Amino acid sequence: MDSKILWRIILILAVVAVSVWSLYPPGEKIHYGLDLSGGIHLVLQVRTDDAIKAELDDSAQRLVSRAREEGLQLTQGESNVDDLSFTVKVPADADAAALRELADKWVPGYNVSPGVGVWTFRLPPNMDRTVRDMAVRSSLETIWNRVDQFGVAEPVIQRQGLESDRILVQLPGVDDPARVKDLISSTAFLEFQEVVAGPAPDRQSLLAGVGGVLPSDSEILPGDREGLDGQVIGVDYYLLKKAAIISGQELRSARRSQDQYGQPVVNFSTQPHAADKFAQYTGSHIGTRMAIVLDHKVISAPSIESRIPGDGRITGSFTIEDAEDLALKLRAGALPATIVYLEERTVGPSLGRDSVVRGVRAAVAGLLAVMIFMLVYYRLSGLNANVALILNIIILLGAMAYFGATLTLPGIAGVILTIGMAVDANVLIFERIREELAVGKTVRAAIDTGFARAFGTILDANLTTLIAALFLFNFGTGPVKGFAVTLSIGILASVFTAVFVSRTLYMIVMVGRERVESLSI
Amino acid sequence: MRIIGETNIPFLSYRKIALTLSALVIAAGLAYELLGPGLNLGIDFVGGTQVTIKFREEPDLGELREAISHLTSGTPLIQRFDEAEKHEILIRVENPAGKEGDFTRPILELLHQDFNSEIADRFDLNTQGSKELLDLLVAADPDGMGGDAEARETYYRPMADAVLEHRKKTGIFDSTAELANIEDLSESTRAYLENTAVVGAFSVLGAESVGPSVGADLQKKAMLAIGFSLVGMLIYIWIRFQLPYAVGAVVALFHDVLITLTAISVTHREINLPTVAALLTLVGYSVNDTVVVFDRVRENLRLRRGEDLEPVMDLSINQTLSRTLITSGTTLVVVLSLYIFGGDVINTFAFVLLVGIIVGTYSSVFVASPVALAMNKVLVWRRERRRLKGRR
Numbered sequence: 001m002d003s004k005i006l007w008r009i010i011l012i013l014a015v016v017a018v019s020v021w022s023l024y025p026p027g028e029k030i031h032y033g034l035d036l037s038g039g040i041h042l043v044l045q046v047r048t049d050d051a052i053k054a055e056l057d058d059s060a061q062r063l064v065s066r067a068r069e070e071g072l073q074l075t076q077g078e079s080n081v082d083d084l085s086f087t088v089k090v091p092a093d094a095d096a097a098a099l100r101e102l103a104d105k106w107v108p109g110y111n112v113s114p115g116v117g118v119w120t121f122r123l124p125p126n127m128d129r130t131v132r133d134m135a136v137r138s139s140l141e142t143i144w145n146r147v148d149q150f151g152v153a154e155p156v157i158q159r160q161g162l163e164s165d166r167i168l169v170q171l172p173g174v175d176d177p178a179r180v181k182d183l184i185s186s187t188a189f190l191e192f193q194e195v196v197a198g199p200a201p202d203r204q205s206l207l208a209g210v211g212g213v214l215p216s217d218s219e220i221l222p223g224d225r226e227g228l229d230g231q232v233i234g235v236d237y238y239l240l241k242k243a244a245i246i247s248g249q250e251l252r253s254a255r256r257s258q259d260q261y262g263q264p265v266v267n268f269s270t271q272p273h274a275a276d277k278f279a280q281y282t283g284s285h286i287g288t289r290m291a292i293v294l295d296h297k298v299i300s301a302p303s304i305e306s307r308i309p310g311d312g313r314i315t316g317s318f319t320i321e322d323a324e325d326l327a328l329k330l331r332a333g334a335l336p337a338t339i340v341y342l343e344e345r346t347v348g349p350s351l352g353r354d355s356v357v358r359g360v361r362a363a364v365a366g367l368l369a370v371m372i373f374m375l376v377y378y379r380l381s382g383l384n385a386n387v388a389l390i391l392n393i394i395i396l397l398g399a400m401a402y403f404g405a406t407l408t409l410p411g412i413a414g415v416i417l418t419i420g421m422a423v424d425a426n427v428l429i430f431e432r433i434r435e436e437l438a439v440g441k442t443v444r445a446a447i448d449t450g451f452a453r454a455f456g457t458i459l460d461a462n463l464t465t466l467i468a469a470l471f472l473f474n475f476g477t478g479p480v481k482g483f484a485v486t487l488s489i490g491i492l493a494s495v496f497t498a499v500f501v502s503r504t505l506y507m508i509v510m511v512g513r514e515r516v517e518s519l520s521i
Numbered sequence: 522m523r524i525i526g527e528t529n530i531p532f533l534s535y536r537k538i539a540l541t542l543s544a545l546v547i548a549a550g551l552a553y554e555l556l557g558p559g560l561n562l563g564i565d566f567v568g569g570t571q572v573t574i575k576f577r578e579e580p581d582l583g584e585l586r587e588a589i590s591h592l593t594s595g596t597p598l599i600q601r602f603d604e605a606e607k608h609e610i611l612i613r614v615e616n617p618a619g620k621e622g623d624f625t626r627p628i629l630e631l632l633h634q635d636f637n638s639e640i641a642d643r644f645d646l647n648t649q650g651s652k653e654l655l656d657l658l659v660a661a662d663p664d665g666m667g668g669d670a671e672a673r674e675t676y677y678r679p680m681a682d683a684v685l686e687h688r689k690k691t692g693i694f695d696s697t698a699e700l701a702n703i704e705d706l707s708e709s710t711r712a713y714l715e716n717t718a719v720v721g722a723f724s725v726l727g728a729e730s731v732g733p734s735v736g737a738d739l740q741k742k743a744m745l746a747i748g749f750s751l752v753g754m755l756i757y758i759w760i761r762f763q764l765p766y767a768v769g770a771v772v773a774l775f776h777d778v779l780i781t782l783t784a785i786s787v788t789h790r791e792i793n794l795p796t797v798a799a800l801l802t803l804v805g806y807s808v809n810d811t812v813v814v815f816d817r818v819r820e821n822l823r824l825r826r827g828e829d830l831e832p833v834m835d836l837s838i839n840q841t842l843s844r845t846l847i848t849s850g851t852t853l854v855v856v857l858s859l860y861i862f863g864g865d866v867i868n869t870f871a872f873v874l875l876v877g878i879i880v881g882t883y884s885s886v887f888v889a890s891p892v893a894l895a896m897n898k899v900l901v902w903r904r905e906r907r908r909l910k911g912r913r
Contacts, residue, residue: 178629179650203669341623344729346725346727346729347727350691351692355864355866358862362855365858366856366857367855377524413870416856420852421848424809424851464758464812467757470750472746474746475743475797475801480794
């Protein structure tokens with residue numbers, strides 16, 4: 001008997017010790033949800049139709065230009081996103097076999113339907129999925145990079161579901177939502193800027209060239225210095241005009257290609273409305289350098305060799321990989337598809353803080369009221385229940401800290417509710433013991449039957465509540481999920497404290513007493 | 522101590538009155554919801570944009586309404602949030618039909634035009650973020666640190682954070698003089714901010730915007746969650762007890778949810794995610810109560826074989842009555858505490874639980890058991906009839 005009690009005490013102490021250990025220090029271990037800490041919760045949708053459109057347009061353009069090089073005069077027709085197809089106009093005398101060969105080579109995978117004068121190329125479903133998937137994934141990547149600059153601790157940036165086009169972004173503690181939204185959804189951080197001076201090995205030598213003071217319309221930005229083998233061997237600095245010649249938004253596409261000597265180059269084209277501006281600028285700045293700046297870093301600073309109309313070509317001593325890379329960077333500066341905000345929740349930190357203070361006040365008031373009632377109504381047994389209740393709260397908070405669950409505002413309500421419902425198990429037991437005593441059982445027998453009989457009831461009653469909590473967890477997002485977690489842990493902990501801890505407390509009281517005449521209940 | 526001793530109340534003999542009363546309340550509630558103003562679904566479910574603004578001085582609500590009404594076709598909702606002396610206002614507007622996008626920005630820009638027209642481009646301590654403040658300090662360098670931008674950022678960051686931390690505590694800067702209370706601020710930086718920065722008329726406590734597609738999604742999910750949990754309980758109680766009890770419990774749950782919904786709509790409270798969470802919790806709580814009674818019925822039936830179900834049920838309800846009242850009492854006390862002290866954000870949540878616990882306690886006595894009893898009678902009658910048929 002004695003060793004049984006000892007084991008029970010050891011188990012209880014161990015549970016409490018683990019709870020306290022995982023809880024300490026509470027300020028660091030309990031994570032506040034966004035609604036308490038303040039921060040931003042965004043659900044974005046990547047408009048993957050944009051990526052499909054770009055894929056169709058690019059493929060059509062590629063096919064048409066390759067065919068022309070082979071002497072086949074095609075004209076680009078319409079791209080249809082709903083139908084996943086693009087068309088090209090084919091002259092009547094065209095060699096169908098040659099065109100098929102070209103299509104296999106330059107737009108592989110497309111289903112080709114030849115027609116009279118117009119051929120239709122359709123994107124098969126699997127490629128459709130791939131393109132959309134890639135669009136979401138690279139958007140995710142780009143958003144990661146951009147949010148990274150914000151220096152947020154523990155950001156959540158994830159796709160909502162494997163096939164989904166929705167991205168969830170949660171940034172705790174961020175206090176300027178407008179800026180974050182701008183940062184995330186801006187089409188590009190890519191700019192072409194005028195190089196005033198540079199490259200130079202350090203800022204000072206650039207400043208020296210302009211009299212030691214940075215002109216207000218200029219800025220100094222770094223860029224990687226690459227050795228002959230393409231390896232990064234240091235940093236170069238460039239003095240640039242702040243105003244962009246054109247921005248990534250005005251860039252339509254970029255792709256690796258070859259010039260007439262077979263040298264790798266990067267072809268890019270601007271949006272129609274930017275073409276004039278760009279042509280004018282480049283025409284008047286032949287021979288000067290123009291920096292391509294991605295996310296405030298110079299990625300390349302080629303010199304302008306001729307006036308560039310809508311379509312431009314960046315040459316240099318590129319390897320094929322370099323050119324591919326640069327084209328990728330040019331494209332990556334822009335998000336592959338438009339982003340729309342489906343859901344935005346910003347919680348100002350003062351509101352959250354206010355809620356915590358009020359929640360704690362409510363919890364303490366409720367706790368005190370319940371404890372006083374239990375003490376008055378059940379006397380020493382009430383004290384027993386109160387010990388169980390305190391342990392329950394410690395275990396609940398400890399478990400939340402251990403599992404890294406976040407405490408949300410409804411979560412606080414969950415803790416408070418647990419306080420009210422936790423004593424339920426004790427009440428069930430105590431009422432049962434009273435009944436057993438009333439029919440004349442001895443104290444020991446009454447306690448034994450009381451616990452035994454009440455246990456079945458407690459189990460059934462709590463399991464049903466747990467079912468509700470389970471569906472709550474499944475349904476809920478953010479704060480509601482936090483509530484479901486708190487409620488579930490609270491239910492489990494209350495069964496443990498009411499049934500096991502309370503029982504042990506009675507056992508301790510009974511130890512060494514031959515006969516127990518009365519029970520304070 | 523004992524609140525109630527042994528009782529012998531014939532609860533089930535009141536079942537006709539009780540069920541009629543419940544049916545009337547539910548019917549009235551449904552009529553009110555379907556024919557009257559209906560349920561007030563929050564932006565979580567119908568989409569929309571909602572911002573909570575703290576003003577330095579009490580704003581003219583009429584003027585505010587006038588300004589905001591230009592934004593949307595629907596009537597904007599503008600109401601006080603929390604205690605009056607806090608000058609906190611909640612603005613809720615419909616999103617333009619069929620569109621998804623960034624809708625909080627136009628509202629904030631509008632407020633800026635209307636209430637902060639005099640501050641023009643000056644730095645507003647009440648609406649700008651810590652990053653903007655840091656950028657300002659790094660560029661201006663009031664302490665003359667020199668060096669490169671990175672070094673200055675490291676130097677000024679704690680100050681920028683401290684200023685924002687102050688705003689987090691108080692919600693709003695009433696005047697630039699408050700900067701003097703911030704210890705981490707160096708003398709010259711404080712002087713600089715006092716000269717250049719201004720305090721705008723308002724600060725943003727929170728902003729939420731939910732697009733129509735997400736709203737529809739959440740609505741579906743909420744319905745499914747409530748539906749599934751009811752079915753889950755039906756099955757569980759069916760397995761652990763018997764079909765009549767499962768039906769009784771689930772009818773009682775419907776009863777609780779419907780009456781609580783009526784209470785929500787009559788008091789013009791909003792239904793949002795936390796409200797649904799509260800409803801689900803109420804479902805869990807109420808069934809808990811019912812199961813305790815049924816558990817006792819099951820036990821008593823074993824002890825008193827051959828007795829009719831009705832007296833056994835009455836006995837069981839009486840035996841568990843003090844527990845029912847005590848548990849409801851303690852839970853009610855904490856929820857009341859939440860209702861009183863919890864603040865505006867959690868108020869509807871607490872209200873739902875408050876109503877739900879009272880209704881749930883009533884229903885486990887006056888709805889669940891009578892329905893189980895009736896259902897049992899039906900089953901017994903059918904069994905009887907089948908047996909008679911078989912004999913013929």
